[in-house]
Amino acid sequence: MKLSSLTAPGFSGLLRWLRRPQCLAVALVLAGGLAAQARADDEMFDFEVLQYKAKLLAAKPYEVRPVRVPEHLLAPAFTYDEHRDIRFRPEMAWWRREKLPFQLQFFHPGFIYNKTVQLSEVDGRAATSIDFNKRLFDYGKNGLKGGVPHDMGFSGFRVHYALNNPNYLDELVVFQGASYFRALCAKAVYGLSARGLAIDTAEPTGEEFPIFEEFWIEKPAADAKSLTAYALLDSPSVAGAYRFIITPGDDTVMQVKLALYLRKPVKVLGVAPLTSMFWHGEGSSDHYGDFRPEVHDSDGLLLAHGSGEWLWRPLTNPTVIRSAAFADVNPRGFGLLQRDRDFSHYEDLEASYQKRPSTWVEPVGNWGRGAIRLIEIPTPDETNDNIVAFWQPETLPAVGEPLVLEYRLHWNMDQIKPPSGATLATRIGHSKTHEPELTRFVVDFDSPYLRVRGGDFPAEAIVSVGEGAKLEHQSIQKNTANGSWRVAFALRPDGSGRPVELRCFIRRAPHVLTETWSYRWNP
Structure with a gap:
C-alpha cells in the first residue's frame, strides 16, 4: 500500500514554499489492515500543499487518467440492477470501530461509474491512502466471473452522521461522479446537487466536466462537530484545490475554499454551481399527463444582490435552452430553493x-464584478437535472495565476428568506370568456407584515414589462383565505415573438414590502 498524496514541510504561504527545498518523497509500505500505515515526522498535508499540487498539475498538459474498471463491470455488460446489488457493508464503515461521530462508506465502481478516485485519510500530520478491498462489499447475487481488480479504487464516498437520531448514523453528504456532491440537513431527503466547477455550460462548443480525482478526509476527534475534506480537481482547462468543512444540522453548512489555475482560457467559468430538476409546477402550461400536480427538486432561484435587492425567479421547463444573467457586484448570496x-x-x-x-x-x-447565471434546459421527464445556477466572474486570472475564493453552502429546508415578503406562487393562463387574447399572470406574495394587514391597506403593485408586450391592466388584492396578497396583471404581446422580461413587487411608498418577482415570458 502506498502514501497517495503530496507531502511537504509546513509553510504559511505559497511564496514561502517556493523558497524552500524540494519536497522529500516518502513511501512506506506496511502489511495488515485495510489502509497503509505510512508515517513520517516531517510530513504534512494541508490546503496550501494541495494548492501547490494543483499549480504544478495545471502547468503540465492534461492527461486523462487510465480507467481501472474492467469492461465486464461496465454498461451494457453490467446492468443497473447488478450494480445496485453491490452494497457496502455497514459494519466495515471507516472509523466505526473507533465510534467516531463521522463515518465513511465507499462506492463500488461499475455500470456507468467508470472513473475511480483516490481516497486518503489525514490523521494528525500524516496522509494515508485508503485502499480498495473486496471485503468492504456485499456482492449479492453477482457471480462476477471476470473478477474484481484488487487495485481498482472507489467511485466515490459518503459521510454518515447522527443527523436526525442520536442512535443512528444518517447519510450526510455524498461525493460521486465528476465534481458532483450533495448533502442533507435534518429531516430532508436528497434533491439537488452542487458541483466543484462548471465550464462552458450550455455553450455551443459543449460543456467540460472537471473531475475530483483525489480526496483527503481528516480523521475527526471523538467530540467533533465538523468534518474536513479536501479534493484535487482536474480537467483539460483547469486544475484546482478544494477544502470542505462540513457542519451538519438543521442548516448543514459546508465552508468551501477553492484555488483554481487555468491551463487555457475558458469562455464560461461557473463558480459554486448548483444543479437541480424542474419538470412541471403550478405555473406550467403542460403537466405531461402526469397525475402529480408538481414535480421538481427546486422551484426558484433566489438572489440577494450586493445592492440590497432580493429577487425571485420561478423555474421553468422551457421548450429550448434558456440562459439568463443577473449582473452584480459583490453578491450577498444566491441559491436554488424548494x-x-x-x-x-x-x-x-x-x-x-x-x-x-x-x-x-x-x-x-x-x-467583485460578475453575474449569477441561470441555465434552464428542456427535459421530457423527471430523470434529468435540467437547471444550473452559478457565479460567473467578469474577469479571470491569467493562465497559471490563482483564483482563490471562499463561500458557504447552506443545505436547509426554510432558513433562507428575504427580509421582506416572499413569492408564494406564480400562475399563468388565459380567460376563456373575457379578453382571451391576453395572457394573465397571477403572483401571490406573503410576509408576516402583510398577513396582518387588512384589505384596505394601501399596498401598491409595481409591475414592469419589457419590450415585446404591453401591460393592459393590473390589480392587487388581499387573499382573505390565507392572508397573502395577490397581484394580477394581463399582457398583450406585440406579435414579434421576442422574450419579455417581467418584474413585480409590492410597496407602500417609500418602503418596499416584498422581494422582486422576475420572469422571462415567451409569448
Whole structure:
C-alpha cells in the first residue's frame, strides 16, 4: 500500500514554499489492515500543499487518467440492477470501530461509474491512502466471473452522521461522479446537487466536466462537530484545490475554499454551481399527463444582490435552452430553493419532493464584478437535472495565476428568506370568456407584515414589462383565505415573438414590502 498524496514541510504561504527545498518523497509500505500505515515526522498535508499540487498539475498538459474498471463491470455488460446489488457493508464503515461521530462508506465502481478516485485519510500530520478491498462489499447475487481488480479504487464516498437520531448514523453528504456532491440537513431527503466547477455550460462548443480525482478526509476527534475534506480537481482547462468543512444540522453548512489555475482560457467559468430538476409546477402550461400536480427538486432561484435587492425567479421547463444573467457586484448570496413544502402539491409518496432541501451560496469576502447565471434546459421527464445556477466572474486570472475564493453552502429546508415578503406562487393562463387574447399572470406574495394587514391597506403593485408586450391592466388584492396578497396583471404581446422580461413587487411608498418577482415570458 502506498502514501497517495503530496507531502511537504509546513509553510504559511505559497511564496514561502517556493523558497524552500524540494519536497522529500516518502513511501512506506506496511502489511495488515485495510489502509497503509505510512508515517513520517516531517510530513504534512494541508490546503496550501494541495494548492501547490494543483499549480504544478495545471502547468503540465492534461492527461486523462487510465480507467481501472474492467469492461465486464461496465454498461451494457453490467446492468443497473447488478450494480445496485453491490452494497457496502455497514459494519466495515471507516472509523466505526473507533465510534467516531463521522463515518465513511465507499462506492463500488461499475455500470456507468467508470472513473475511480483516490481516497486518503489525514490523521494528525500524516496522509494515508485508503485502499480498495473486496471485503468492504456485499456482492449479492453477482457471480462476477471476470473478477474484481484488487487495485481498482472507489467511485466515490459518503459521510454518515447522527443527523436526525442520536442512535443512528444518517447519510450526510455524498461525493460521486465528476465534481458532483450533495448533502442533507435534518429531516430532508436528497434533491439537488452542487458541483466543484462548471465550464462552458450550455455553450455551443459543449460543456467540460472537471473531475475530483483525489480526496483527503481528516480523521475527526471523538467530540467533533465538523468534518474536513479536501479534493484535487482536474480537467483539460483547469486544475484546482478544494477544502470542505462540513457542519451538519438543521442548516448543514459546508465552508468551501477553492484555488483554481487555468491551463487555457475558458469562455464560461461557473463558480459554486448548483444543479437541480424542474419538470412541471403550478405555473406550467403542460403537466405531461402526469397525475402529480408538481414535480421538481427546486422551484426558484433566489438572489440577494450586493445592492440590497432580493429577487425571485420561478423555474421553468422551457421548450429550448434558456440562459439568463443577473449582473452584480459583490453578491450577498444566491441559491436554488424548494419553497413549496405542501405534500398535496406533489402527491408523491416515494419521491417526497416536499422534503427536498434548498441550497444557498453565501460568498465569503468580496467577489467583485460578475453575474449569477441561470441555465434552464428542456427535459421530457423527471430523470434529468435540467437547471444550473452559478457565479460567473467578469474577469479571470491569467493562465497559471490563482483564483482563490471562499463561500458557504447552506443545505436547509426554510432558513433562507428575504427580509421582506416572499413569492408564494406564480400562475399563468388565459380567460376563456373575457379578453382571451391576453395572457394573465397571477403572483401571490406573503410576509408576516402583510398577513396582518387588512384589505384596505394601501399596498401598491409595481409591475414592469419589457419590450415585446404591453401591460393592459393590473390589480392587487388581499387573499382573505390565507392572508397573502395577490397581484394580477394581463399582457398583450406585440406579435414579434421576442422574450419579455417581467418584474413585480409590492410597496407602500417609500418602503418596499416584498422581494422582486422576475420572469422571462415567451409569448
